[in-house]
Amino acid sequence: MILTITLIALLVTMAFALIRAIKGPTVYDRILASNALGTKTVLMIAVLGFVVGDPELYIDIAIMYVLIGFIGTVAVLKISEFGNLGQPQSHTETEDP
Amino acid sequence: MSGLTDLLSMALLGIGTLFLLIGATGLLRLPDVFTRLHGASVTDTLGAGAILLGLALAAGWGLLMGKILALLLIMALLGPSTAHALARAATHGFRKPWLHETDKAEK
Amino acid sequence: MRNAIALIVILSGTWLLLSGHTSPLLLSLGLVSVAAIVACAARLELLDEEGVPVGLLPGLLRYGPWLVIQIIRSNLDVAKRIVNPKLPIHPTVIHVDATDHTEVGRVTYANSITLTPGTISLDVSEDAIEVHALTEEAANDLMSGEMGRRVQRTERP
Numbered sequence: 513m514i515l516t517i518t519l520i521a522l523l524v525t526m527a528f529a530l531i532r533a534i535k536g537p538t539v540y541d542r543i544l545a546s547n548a549l550g551t552k553t554v555l556m557i558a559v560l561g562f563v564v565g566d567p568e569l570y571i572d573i574a575i576m577y578v579l580i581g582f583i584g585t586v587a588v589l590k591i592s593e594f595g596n597l598g599q600p601q602s603h604t605e606t607e608d609p
Numbered sequence: 610m611s612g613l614t615d616l617l618s619m620a621l622l623g624i625g626t627l628f629l630l631i632g633a634t635g636l637l638r639l640p641d642v643f644t645r646l647h648g649a650s651v652t653d654t655l656g657a658g659a660i661l662l663g664l665a666l667a668a669g670w671g672l673l674m675g676k677i678l679a680l681l682l683i684m685a686l687l688g689p690s691t692a693h694a695l696a697r698a699a700t701h702g703f704r705k706p707w708l709h710e711t712d713k714a715e716k
Numbered sequence: 717m718r719n720a721i722a723l724i725v726i727l728s729g730t731w732l733l734l735s736g737h738t739s740p741l742l743l744s745l746g747l748v749s750v751a752a753i754v755a756c757a758a759r760l761e762l763l764d765e766e767g768v769p770v771g772l773l774p775g776l777l778r779y780g781p782w783l784v785i786q787i788i789r790s791n792l793d794v795a796k797r798i799v800n801p802k803l804p805i806h807p808t809v810i811h812v813d814a815t816d817h818t819e820v821g822r823v824t825y826a827n828s829i830t831l832t833p834g835t836i837s838l839d840v841s842e843d844a845i846e847v848h849a850l851t852e853e854a855a856n857d858l859m860s861g862e863m864g865r866r867v868q869r870t871e872r873p
Contacts, residue, residue: 514619514626518660521626525633525652532636532645540642540699547691548636548649551684552629555660558680562664571676572734578680582687586694593698628795635798643836644807647794647850650833655791672736679733689830693837696830696848700838 515563522556539592543585550581618666625659632656642699646692653688657681719768723754726768769820775870776824782866787832794833794850806852810859815843817864818871825867829858 526549533545554574561570628651635648658681665677731746757763765771797803812829814822826837826845834854839846849855 514622518622518626518629521629525629528633528637538642538699538702540695540702541645543698544642544645544649544695545636547695548633548652551653551657551688554680554684555629555657558661558664558677562667567664567668567673568676571673571680575676575680575683575734578683578687582691585691589694589698593701628791631795631798635794638798638801639805641807643838643848644805644850646836646848647833648798650830650836651791651794651798654787654831654833655795672733675733679730685831689827692830693826696836696838700846 515559518559519556519563522552522559526552526556543588543592546588547581547585550577550585554578554581614666614669618663621659621663621666625656625661625663628652628656628659643696646696650688650692653684653692657684719763719765719770720754720758722770723757723763723768724750727753766820772820772870779824779866779870783828783831786863790832790834790854793853797851805850808849808852808855809838810847810849810855812845812847812858812864813843813861814840814845814864816868821867821871824870825864828863828867 529545529549529552533542533549536542536545554577557570557574557577558567561567561574564570632648632650632652635651636645639645639648661677661681661684665674665681668674668677727750728746731750735742735746737743737746757767762768797805812825814825817825822840822845826840829835829837829845829847834850835858836848837845838848847855847858849858
């Protein structure tokens with residue numbers, strides 16, 4: 513019962529995060545919203561495991577999702593800050609004639 | 610005994626759900642990126658923490674509880690790193706934080 | 717040597733927790749992968765105090781419960797301000813002194829600040845941490861320096 517309520521609340525908060533991602537005036541608002549969406553997805557996978565009745569499998573997926581989501585957010589942030597994923601400085605210099 | 614554990618788990622899930630909604634409201638209502646980060650960290654710490662602890666209690670002793678606690682630990686370690694990276698990128702992207710009016714007048 | 721043993725114990729524990737297998741074949745395969753990772757880490761010279769910070773563990777175990785209480789307290793404060801529009805927010809940027817901390821201490825300090833809702837570390841330099849605080853109370857709380865002193869105590873047991 514309480515698990516269903518939590519699931520519905522998670523869906524509502526994901527909708528809020530989506531609204532922020534669409535509205536968000538700056539790129540950082542959108543990154544923040546997508547990161548929050550990722551956190552809620554992890555929680556939703558974990559709760560869904562208990563609702564469906566196979567929590568062992570779903571928790572493994574949630575752990576993988578949290579790690580991949582972290583790498584994804586940091587990669588997008590790095591691109592927005594530096595314009596690349598950190599190639600060595602000399603490499604980019606030699607390419608520019 | 611198991612009745613008490615169930616009750617505690619349900620209470621933790623309820624608290625987590627409440628803070629989840631509050632954090633998402635903050636994400637919508639607060640005025641700029643930095644203040645929204647505060648709202649998002651409410652969801653990330655107490656919301657996620659209470660929900661995962663509730664699930665761990667519902668799982669009972671065993672491997673599953675350990676996995677849920679490991680997930681909680683990973684989220685507690687990665688959450689601040691992401692938030693700091695985001696705040697740093699926003700500062701370096703020349704986003705001036707929205708400050709209170711009195712502070713603006715002083716400067 | 718102590719760090720290598722600690723890494724073996726941690727990796728074996730993680731492997732057992734995540735797989736849950738106990739058949740001899742899979743156990744030996746897990747042992748092989750743990751040995752390979754420790755060998756790679758030794759060859760990359762990652763087995764120093766920075767790569768495997770076991771010396772920090774007792775201090776962190778003492779620091780953790782206090783941090784959890786702080787997180788719950790500031791969570792309630794921020795939640796109140798989000799729900800009730802009448803309560804004012806007062807965003808400020810302050811500089812917190814971190815001169816006496818080691819490198820690991822500064823990282824622990826900055827991460828603790830970010831983990832506590834209401835305060836976020838914007839930038840970390842050699843001697844100070846730039847912090848964005850949601851309210852004046854949160855900023856004053858941080859400026860009182862109690863968290864800094866507690867972080868310092870975790871570094872030197």
